[in-house]
Amino acid sequence: MPTTIPIRTVISPGRYVQGPGAITKLGEYLAPIGSTPLLVSDDVVWGFVGHDVEASLAAAGLPVRREKFNGIPTSGEIDRLVAVIADAGADVVVALGGGSTIDAVKSAGFLAGIRWVTVPSVASTDAPTSALAVIYTEDGAFEEYRFFPRNPDLVLIDSQLVANAPAAFLAAGVGDALATWLEARATSRSNSNTMAGGLPTETGTALARLSWDVLWENALPALDAVRDHVVTPSVEKVIEANTLLSGLGFESGGLAAAHAIHNGLTAAPQTHGLAHGQKVNIGSITQLVLEGAPTADIRDFIEFTTRVGLPTTLTEIGLSADSPELTQVAELATVPGETIHAMPFAVRAVDVVAALKSIERLSRRIRAEAKLPEPVAYVAHQH
Numbered sequence: 001m002p003t004t005i006p007i008r009t010v011i012s013p014g015r016y017v018q019g020p021g022a023i024t025k026l027g028e029y030l031a032p033i034g035s036t037p038l039l040v041s042d043d044v045v046w047g048f049v050g051h052d053v054e055a056s057l058a059a060a061g062l063p064v065r066r067e068k069f070n071g072i073p074t075s076g077e078i079d080r081l082v083a084v085i086a087d088a089g090a091d092v093v094v095a096l097g098g099g100s101t102i103d104a105v106k107s108a109g110f111l112a113g114i115r116w117v118t119v120p121s122v123a124s125t126d127a128p129t130s131a132l133a134v135i136y137t138e139d140g141a142f143e144e145y146r147f148f149p150r151n152p153d154l155v156l157i158d159s160q161l162v163a164n165a166p167a168a169f170l171a172a173g174v175g176d177a178l179a180t181w182l183e184a185r186a187t188s189r190s191n192s193n194t195m196a197g198g199l200p201t202e203t204g205t206a207l208a209r210l211s212w213d214v215l216w217e218n219a220l221p222a223l224d225a226v227r228d229h230v231v232t233p234s235v236e237k238v239i240e241a242n243t244l245l246s247g248l249g250f251e252s253g254g255l256a257a258a259h260a261i262h263n264g265l266t267a268a269p270q271t272h273g274l275a276h277g278q279k280v281n282i283g284s285i286t287q288l289v290l291e292g293a294p295t296a297d298i299r300d301f302i303e304f305t306t307r308v309g310l311p312t313t314l315t316e317i318g319l320s321a322d323s324p325e326l327t328q329v330a331e332l333a334t335v336p337g338e339t340i341h342a343m344p345f346a347v348r349a350v351d352v353v354a355a356l357k358s359i360e361r362l363s364r365r366i367r368a369e370a371k372l373p374e375p376v377a378y379v380a381h382q383h
């Protein structure tokens with residue numbers, strides 16, 4: 001959103017709730033927002049949370065109507081949900097699930113003119129708190145960002161549910177959240193507009209930095225704990241960093257190259273089965289290379305994110321330095337309006353191709369020097 005005067009702004013959800021067993025309080029927090037909720041989740045998530053959600057809503061005197069989410073936040077799926085909202089006479093729509101469910105529900109709630117609430121079942125992205133959604137084509141390629149005039153009225157996350165899920169979800173969230181500081185730092189240096197529709201504030205930039213610090217301190221012990229499905233103080237801190245700090249930090253601190261490169265990677269079908277945060281991590285390393293970041297910083301980032309379990313080579317996202325798709329990836333990442341243009345210097349597609357190609361050999365050497373495992377090739381499952 002271009003502005004003619006230098007507006008600085010921060011936006012945020014109305015309330016954020018986090019804790020073990022928080023799902024059992026959903027009805028209590030939902031009741032002040034609406035009287036006729038529509039719950040949206042896929043069958044897997046509903047299998048985990050349905051019982052507690054029904055009991056919680058019943059205790060708060062709220063009716064239970066649940067609609068199945070069909071998997072990809074496409075414009076067709078969103079329009080279908082808008083029709084279901086109208087049919088149900090709902091005054092609030094509740095997303096229970098991961099980033100895809102959440103993005104579809106935010107979009108549908110906005111189009112239907114009602115309020116929306118997010119209940120992430122995993123801490124794998126920073127989608128839950130924001131006032132925007134990423135829309136994909138039926139094939140899973142990035143289509144557009146949609147912006148809304150409001151953030152969710154409520155974000156509620158149950159730490160025990162997060163700990164019960166495979167640790168790979170939390171690791172992906174760490175990848176998404178580490179990018180937040182790299183991108184907010186770049187946006188601050190270039191004094192570019194953020195996703196919140198203004199220049200970055202000290203607040204947005206500081207929250208992005210806090211997310212980074214919390215993760216460097218807590219991500220590895222939190223992942224250990226989640227492998228045993230237990231909630232420790234480290235797990236709570238990482239859930240907050242992945243969800244709230246990263247959400248506020250990316251939206252009000254700014255996105256730059258890492259997410260644009262993620263969006264570009266959707267042009268390579270080989271990467272489609274990977275989590276958002278896994279692809280974002282390749283974007284973060286590519287951004288560091290584009291910036292000419294200090295060699296020690298790049299080394300530390302590659303070593304740390306390898307230990308987290310994130311991809312740090314093209315091999316691990318189904319590509320190689322010779323993949324012809326790298327050109328399309330770079331072209332999509334640098335289209336006009338992409339957040340890569342918030343970098344404090346001009347970035348051309350050829351620069352992105354060079355940086356992407358370079359990370360294969362760079363990461364392999366750094367991993368070998370640190371005695372970390374060699375990359376294992378990722379093979380996308382065919383549809």
Ligand SMILES: [Zn+2]
Pocket residue numbers: 125126176259276280
């Ligand atoms: Zn993200």
